[in-house]
Amino acid sequence: TKKQLQLPINRIKTIMKSSPNVETIGQEALFAVTKSAELFIRFLAEEGFRRCPTRDKLEYKGVAEVAQTNAHLNFLTEILPRKLTVKECLRITEKDREKMESSDSSEDSSDESV
Structure with a gap:
Protein backbone atom coordinates (compact mmCIF):
# COMPACT_ATOMS: atom_id res chain seq x y z
CA THR A 1 0.00 0.00 0.00
CA LYS A 2 1.01 3.63 -0.43
CA LYS A 3 1.46 4.08 3.32
CA GLN A 4 4.43 1.69 3.21
CA LEU A 5 6.26 3.97 0.77
CA GLN A 6 8.36 7.04 1.46
CA LEU A 7 8.85 8.26 -2.12
CA PRO A 8 5.98 9.90 -4.01
CA ILE A 9 4.53 7.09 -6.11
CA ASN A 10 3.18 9.49 -8.75
CA ARG A 11 6.66 10.91 -9.31
CA ILE A 12 8.08 7.40 -9.78
CA LYS A 13 5.28 6.67 -12.23
CA THR A 14 6.12 9.83 -14.19
CA ILE A 15 9.78 8.82 -14.34
CA MET A 16 8.87 5.32 -15.49
CA LYS A 17 6.53 6.68 -18.17
CA SER A 18 9.34 8.86 -19.52
CA SER A 19 10.95 5.72 -20.94
CA PRO A 20 9.93 5.22 -24.57
CA ASN A 21 9.63 1.45 -24.02
CA VAL A 22 6.98 1.74 -21.31
CA GLU A 23 3.34 1.80 -22.36
CA THR A 24 1.45 0.78 -19.24
CA ILE A 25 2.50 0.42 -15.62
CA GLY A 26 0.73 -2.00 -13.33
CA GLN A 27 0.17 -1.06 -9.70
CA GLU A 28 2.24 -3.99 -8.44
CA ALA A 29 5.15 -3.07 -10.70
CA LEU A 30 4.90 0.57 -9.64
CA PHE A 31 4.94 -0.44 -5.97
CA ALA A 32 7.93 -2.77 -6.53
CA CYS A 52 32.15 10.12 6.02
CA PRO A 53 35.10 11.26 8.12
CA THR A 54 33.04 12.78 10.93
CA ARG A 55 30.29 10.13 10.89
CA ASP A 56 27.82 12.57 12.33
CA GLY A 62 31.07 9.64 1.40
CA VAL A 63 28.37 8.94 -1.17
CA ALA A 64 30.76 9.64 -4.05
CA GLU A 65 33.32 7.31 -2.47
CA VAL A 66 30.74 4.51 -2.38
CA ALA A 67 29.95 5.05 -6.07
CA GLN A 68 33.64 5.08 -6.99
CA THR A 69 34.67 1.97 -5.03
CA ASN A 70 31.68 -0.37 -5.30
CA ALA A 71 31.77 -2.32 -8.59
CA HIS A 72 27.99 -2.75 -8.52
CA LEU A 73 27.59 1.03 -8.54
CA ASN A 74 29.98 1.85 -11.38
CA PHE A 75 27.05 3.29 -13.35
CA LEU A 76 27.06 6.18 -10.86
CA THR A 77 30.71 7.18 -11.26
CA GLU A 78 29.99 9.97 -13.75
CA ILE A 79 26.98 11.21 -11.78
CA LEU A 80 28.81 11.14 -8.43
CA PRO A 81 32.48 11.88 -9.18
CA ARG A 82 35.01 12.35 -6.43
CA LYS A 83 35.46 16.00 -5.57
CA LEU A 84 38.77 17.51 -6.54
CA THR A 85 40.48 20.50 -5.07
CA VAL A 86 41.59 23.20 -7.48
CA LYS A 87 45.18 22.14 -6.83
CA GLU A 88 44.41 18.51 -7.74
CA CYS A 89 42.54 19.60 -10.86
CA LEU A 90 45.44 21.78 -12.00
CA ARG A 91 47.90 18.94 -11.41
CA ILE A 92 45.78 16.53 -13.51
CA THR A 93 45.35 19.14 -16.23
CA GLU A 94 49.10 19.74 -16.33
CA LYS A 95 49.81 16.00 -16.62
CA ASP A 96 47.29 15.70 -19.46
CA ARG A 97 48.86 18.69 -21.23
CA GLU A 98 52.33 17.16 -20.89
CA LYS A 99 51.07 13.86 -22.33
CA MET A 100 49.51 15.67 -25.27
CA GLU A 101 52.71 17.62 -25.93
CA SER A 102 54.88 14.51 -25.75
CA SER A 103 52.59 12.59 -28.12
CA ASP A 104 52.56 15.58 -30.50
CA SER A 105 56.34 15.78 -30.48
CA SER A 106 56.68 12.02 -31.12
CA GLU A 107 54.28 12.33 -34.07
CA ASP A 108 56.30 15.27 -35.40
CA SER A 109 59.53 13.28 -35.24
CA SER A 110 57.93 10.31 -37.03
CA ASP A 111 56.66 12.69 -39.74
CA GLU A 112 60.19 13.97 -40.29
CA SER A 113 61.57 10.48 -40.88
CA VAL A 114 59.23 9.91 -43.85
Whole structure:
Protein backbone atom coordinates (compact mmCIF):
# COMPACT_ATOMS: atom_id res chain seq x y z
CA THR A 1 0.00 0.00 0.00
CA LYS A 2 1.01 3.63 -0.43
CA LYS A 3 1.46 4.08 3.32
CA GLN A 4 4.43 1.69 3.21
CA LEU A 5 6.26 3.97 0.77
CA GLN A 6 8.36 7.04 1.46
CA LEU A 7 8.85 8.26 -2.12
CA PRO A 8 5.98 9.90 -4.01
CA ILE A 9 4.53 7.09 -6.11
CA ASN A 10 3.18 9.49 -8.75
CA ARG A 11 6.66 10.91 -9.31
CA ILE A 12 8.08 7.40 -9.78
CA LYS A 13 5.28 6.67 -12.23
CA THR A 14 6.12 9.83 -14.19
CA ILE A 15 9.78 8.82 -14.34
CA MET A 16 8.87 5.32 -15.49
CA LYS A 17 6.53 6.68 -18.17
CA SER A 18 9.34 8.86 -19.52
CA SER A 19 10.95 5.72 -20.94
CA PRO A 20 9.93 5.22 -24.57
CA ASN A 21 9.63 1.45 -24.02
CA VAL A 22 6.98 1.74 -21.31
CA GLU A 23 3.34 1.80 -22.36
CA THR A 24 1.45 0.78 -19.24
CA ILE A 25 2.50 0.42 -15.62
CA GLY A 26 0.73 -2.00 -13.33
CA GLN A 27 0.17 -1.06 -9.70
CA GLU A 28 2.24 -3.99 -8.44
CA ALA A 29 5.15 -3.07 -10.70
CA LEU A 30 4.90 0.57 -9.64
CA PHE A 31 4.94 -0.44 -5.97
CA ALA A 32 7.93 -2.77 -6.53
CA VAL A 33 9.96 -0.14 -8.40
CA THR A 34 9.17 2.53 -5.81
CA LYS A 35 10.14 0.24 -2.93
CA SER A 36 13.31 -0.79 -4.78
CA ALA A 37 14.26 2.86 -5.27
CA GLU A 38 13.75 3.51 -1.57
CA LEU A 39 15.95 0.54 -0.63
CA PHE A 40 18.62 1.64 -3.08
CA ILE A 41 18.63 5.17 -1.66
CA ARG A 42 18.83 3.77 1.87
CA PHE A 43 21.76 1.52 0.92
CA LEU A 44 23.62 4.37 -0.77
CA ALA A 45 23.01 6.71 2.16
CA GLU A 46 24.04 4.16 4.82
CA GLU A 47 27.21 3.19 2.96
CA GLY A 48 28.00 6.84 2.31
CA PHE A 49 27.48 7.68 5.96
CA ARG A 50 29.98 4.97 6.96
CA ARG A 51 32.60 6.58 4.74
CA CYS A 52 32.15 10.12 6.02
CA PRO A 53 35.10 11.26 8.12
CA THR A 54 33.04 12.78 10.93
CA ARG A 55 30.29 10.13 10.89
CA ASP A 56 27.82 12.57 12.33
CA LYS A 57 26.27 13.61 9.02
CA LEU A 58 25.97 12.34 5.47
CA GLU A 59 28.26 14.18 3.08
CA TYR A 60 28.71 14.13 -0.69
CA LYS A 61 32.26 12.84 -0.25
CA GLY A 62 31.07 9.64 1.40
CA VAL A 63 28.37 8.94 -1.17
CA ALA A 64 30.76 9.64 -4.05
CA GLU A 65 33.32 7.31 -2.47
CA VAL A 66 30.74 4.51 -2.38
CA ALA A 67 29.95 5.05 -6.07
CA GLN A 68 33.64 5.08 -6.99
CA THR A 69 34.67 1.97 -5.03
CA ASN A 70 31.68 -0.37 -5.30
CA ALA A 71 31.77 -2.32 -8.59
CA HIS A 72 27.99 -2.75 -8.52
CA LEU A 73 27.59 1.03 -8.54
CA ASN A 74 29.98 1.85 -11.38
CA PHE A 75 27.05 3.29 -13.35
CA LEU A 76 27.06 6.18 -10.86
CA THR A 77 30.71 7.18 -11.26
CA GLU A 78 29.99 9.97 -13.75
CA ILE A 79 26.98 11.21 -11.78
CA LEU A 80 28.81 11.14 -8.43
CA PRO A 81 32.48 11.88 -9.18
CA ARG A 82 35.01 12.35 -6.43
CA LYS A 83 35.46 16.00 -5.57
CA LEU A 84 38.77 17.51 -6.54
CA THR A 85 40.48 20.50 -5.07
CA VAL A 86 41.59 23.20 -7.48
CA LYS A 87 45.18 22.14 -6.83
CA GLU A 88 44.41 18.51 -7.74
CA CYS A 89 42.54 19.60 -10.86
CA LEU A 90 45.44 21.78 -12.00
CA ARG A 91 47.90 18.94 -11.41
CA ILE A 92 45.78 16.53 -13.51
CA THR A 93 45.35 19.14 -16.23
CA GLU A 94 49.10 19.74 -16.33
CA LYS A 95 49.81 16.00 -16.62
CA ASP A 96 47.29 15.70 -19.46
CA ARG A 97 48.86 18.69 -21.23
CA GLU A 98 52.33 17.16 -20.89
CA LYS A 99 51.07 13.86 -22.33
CA MET A 100 49.51 15.67 -25.27
CA GLU A 101 52.71 17.62 -25.93
CA SER A 102 54.88 14.51 -25.75
CA SER A 103 52.59 12.59 -28.12
CA ASP A 104 52.56 15.58 -30.50
CA SER A 105 56.34 15.78 -30.48
CA SER A 106 56.68 12.02 -31.12
CA GLU A 107 54.28 12.33 -34.07
CA ASP A 108 56.30 15.27 -35.40
CA SER A 109 59.53 13.28 -35.24
CA SER A 110 57.93 10.31 -37.03
CA ASP A 111 56.66 12.69 -39.74
CA GLU A 112 60.19 13.97 -40.29
CA SER A 113 61.57 10.48 -40.88
CA VAL A 114 59.23 9.91 -43.85
